Amino acid sequence: xxxxxxxxxxxxxxxxxxxxxxxxxxxxxxxxxxxxxxxxxxxxxxxxxxxxxxxxxxxxxxxxxxxxxxxxxxxxxxxxxxxxxxxxxxxxxxxxxxxxxxxxxxxxxxxxxxxxxxxxxxxxxxxxxxxxxxxxxxxxxxxxxxxxxxxxxxxxxxxxxxxxxxxxxxxxxxxxxxxxxxxxxxxxxxxxxxxxxxxxxxxxxxxxxxxxxxxxxxxxxxxxxxxxxxxxxxxxxx
Numbered sequence: 001x002x003x004x005x006x007x008x009x010x011x012x013x014x015x016x017x018x019x020x021x022x023x024x025x026x027x028x029x030x031x032x033x034x035x036x037x038x039x040x041x042x043x044x045x046x047x048x049x050x051x052x053x054x055x056x057x058x059x060x061x062x063x064x065x066x067x068x069x070x071x072x073x074x075x076x077x078x079x080x081x082x083x084x085x086x087x088x089x090x091x092x093x094x095x096x097x098x099x100x101x102x103x104x105x106x107x108x109x110x111x112x113x114x115x116x117x118x119x120x121x122x123x124x125x126x127x128x129x130x131x132x133x134x135x136x137x138x139x140x141x142x143x144x145x146x147x148x149x150x151x152x153x154x155x156x157x158x159x160x161x162x163x164x165x166x167x168x169x170x171x172x173x174x175x176x177x178x179x180x181x182x183x184x185x186x187x188x189x190x191x192x193x194x195x196x197x198x199x200x201x202x203x204x205x206x207x208x209x210x211x212x213x214x215x216x217x218x219x220x221x222x223x224x225x226x227x228x229x230x231x232x233x234x235x236x237x238x
Contacts, residue, residue, distance in 0.1 A: 020201055148190050
């Protein structure tokens, strides 16, 4: 089976991502768009394996190592600083139209959004929050078309990178062959996207923010012509 490690999102954030994807559908001619239930942020791709139990054990060890790090290494936001109003379902944000394009070298262009105070997802944590902010859209091109994604702000990327590093190290120590590549957190909106004109997407303003509360071990499979993700195990981040 095909496994990966990811952060799931609350429903309200998935709905916001779906609005951006709907805009991509309108701008593009064709593509395979991610359904709302499949939005996630990948921390590590394990690949084809039947060693589910060993993967779970490795992730538990990696999370234990992460939780034992001092807060300054994890760069967590204390939940006490999150205003009570921010713990409610966020109001629909204003939107700003941003143009996205692919670089000529195919690596993709990141269209930045000015850093602002951002919303925090509903959180029941009484400890700390691994917060991040969705910022920028981009695409990269391969022979099948463009893959479009939403990126993460620099501070959030640094926080998530610490968590991903500990999980990946534990998986490698358990014998899993995890590819060595720079960690670039993003949420995929669509694959094989083709457009006959420049694509302009609508991004929320201020940028959407969330807390990474749960790490999930996921199975990916094709079923009835569609991609289906199934949670095999999950653990609190902190």
